[in-house]
Amino acid sequence: MSNFFIHESSYIDNNVTIGENTKIWHFSHILSNTVIGDNCSFGQNCVVGPNVSIGNNVKVQNNISIYEGVEVEDDVFIGPSVVFTNVINPRSFIIRKHEFKKTLLKKGVSIGANATIVCGNTLGQYAFVGAGTVVTKDVPNFAVVVGNPSRQIGWVSKAGHRLKFNANHLALCPETGEQYQLKDKMVFDL
Ligand SMILES: CC(C)(COP(=O)(O)OP(=O)(O)OC[C@H]1O[C@@H](n2cnc3c(N)ncnc32)[C@H](O)[C@@H]1OP(=O)(O)O)[C@@H](O)C(=O)NCCC(=O)NCCS
Numbered sequence: 260m261s262n263f264f265i266h267e268s269s270y271i272d273n274n275v276t277i278g279e280n281t282k283i284w285h286f287s288h289i290l291s292n293t294v295i296g297d298n299c300s301f302g303q304n305c306v307v308g309p310n311v312s313i314g315n316n317v318k319v320q321n322n323i324s325i326y327e328g329v330e331v332e333d334d335v336f337i338g339p340s341v342v343f344t345n346v347i348n349p350r351s352f353i354i355r356k357h358e359f360k361k362t363l364l365k366k367g368v369s370i371g372a373n374a375t376i377v378c379g380n381t382l383g384q385y386a387f388v389g390a391g392t393v394v395t396k397d398v399p400n401f402a403v404v405v406g407n408p409s410r411q412i413g414w415v416s417k418a419g420h421r422l423k424f425n426a427n428h429l430a431l432c433p434e435t436g437e438q439y440q441l442k443d444k445m446v447f448d449l
């Protein structure tokens with residue numbers, strides 16, 4: 260039996276798995292067949308599922324719906340009031356439940372407050388989405404994107420610091436000292 264916390268104002272539907280030390284705060288709803296990992300937290304007014312998979316150590320702030328079609332890997336941060344989508348061309352009079360487009364948030368992604376992620380896109384490992392951004396295409400690993408539509412303004416380290424590459428295409432994280440290489444418009448941790 261897992262040791263997790265669910266606030267009494269929240270609802271958990273059938274066949275949901277919740278990991279160790281995960282906390283689900285006020286007025287939230289976890290729908291059926293959802294799997295949530297260890298050490299996660301969900302703020303007030305969150306809806307997750309059905310059929311959604313959330314990794315370990317995922318932090319979800321207030322007012323967020325994570326719909327079917329969104330997959331969240333480990334160590335992802337989702338800022339307050341971030342919006343996800345799962346139908347690219349919704350019409351109220353056409354049922355498109357079999358046409359959900361996938362959104363994948365890879366390990367270590369951070370998404371700033373009030374960003375919107377248009378479905379069908381992948382946010383690469385440790386990518387950083389600025390506050391209020393509208394993501395309309397894939398975001399590379401370690402990229403920082405801002406604006407509507409999103410555009411890349413640079414690169415960040417795992418710890419979330421901007422990377423300044425030297426003439427040899429190498430950069431150091433000022434916090435951890437980890438080294439990164441820029442090669443063929445992609446960043447790799449060494
Ligand atoms: C994306 C972000 C990390 C960039 O921070 P930074 O590396 O310090 O970047 P800077 O402030 O130097 O900005 C660089 C440029 O991008 C612009 N910019 C930065 N963030 C932006 C955003 N969210 N939307 C649009 N433009 C943005 C700046 O205006 C600046 O433009 P300029 O060169 O024309 O002056 C930060 O601005 C951000 O949005 N953080 C998210 C905060 C948040 O939502 N936290 C949630 C938990 S409380």
